[in-house]
Amino acid sequence: MDTSNPAILVNGNLLPTHVRKRVRTVIQVLNSDRGSVIGKSTDDQQLVIKGSPPSTPLTKFVEVIGIADSDKSIQAEIWTNFGDNFDASSFNQLCQLANGEYQHLFL
């Protein structure tokens, strides 16, 4: 059991408050390029995900876990395809709860 390296649930608005920390978010892929992916966060902000995506094709929604290196970008370490049917609004509300009143359950 180890809680020393959590990944903070963030959306576009919460990312700036966790720069240089390990974060976790789900984006809707808009544009994929070698070395980076442009995505839309669950609160409709454009984010840049740096790093090499996996060799398998990306689905519409992708979870990325990595280090936030600026207000709008994440250096991704782990990519996970979350499929095409993902409820972005639920994830967005979860981010707000996990960083608000119920932060003590996560961090």
Add this chain to the structure above:
Amino acid sequence: MYGGSEFDGGAAAFMGGGFMPSQATQPHDSFASSSSSKNRDSKVLLPLTVKQMSELPTTDESNFTIDGVVVNTVVLVGRVCRKEDKVSDYTLLVDDGTGVMECCKWFQEPLDTEEAEGISIGTYVRVHGHLRGLQGRRFINVFSIRPVTDFNEVVSHLIECIYVHFYNTKMKGVAAQPPPLTNSIPPSSSNFSRGLQSASLNQPTAAFQGSDRINNLRQKILDVIHQPQHLNNEEGVHRDVIARQLNLPMHIIKCISRSDISCLFSFLTCIPWTNFPNVVGLLAFGLWTGKQLRLLLWKATCTPRSMMTTSNQPSTVRPIIFFALF
């Protein structure tokens, strides 16, 4: 939808269903004797984050409690970040974003071996098992593990963790009995997730009606609506404004507004809702709205003198148009 076989249906989910203990399973009953701790009713299934599991207070590394509830079986959803295969068992390290938990599964049937082969590093899994402690470390003795196929399950699990914590810390002390279920939750449903989704629309309303805290909240919202600057505004008060003034999350305002739409009607008609039935309030609202519409249309039918015809038609046309509309 999400492993419904291990849940008892939508109704059971909110009458307990393993998540919330019934009245017979209060902590003091569990602690009274070891036999009561073996009582089936005391064995609830708790969705927990690794962070919560790591902070569970315990005295003998075997009896854990959280929010006043005895922890026995837990459910965890996370990503496999390490896998160790042994002869008689395998161990997974599961990361749910809040921490990493060791999950140990013994091979007891051939099915277990097949199940293990289907899980690899990077797979998201749902784990059910008993939380155990040994020499300061915590781990889960797994009896059920399966890969996640619909990733909404990951979000759903974390929301369930929040809800169960909220219920056990705040609602249980307020409501004497579990909140009543509405007709929208089929008691015989075997789909736990559907039960959770349909209940979530009504559960807050039913739960809140029994709470003094929510009555206070309702009064605060009415106070905001009755502020002079809002009372004179014919457009009413947007719920964003109410949320901002009261510093409340939007979903709370939405729940209150859905259940208290009659209060909004009474505000618009300036009739205290406690004095008149809601039907009268609705009728008054309709009459007021109709009056405003008629005034608006009356103004729209007025034409400037320069556009009048020589026959002075507008002076006779105006009342005709006005009454023709009604």
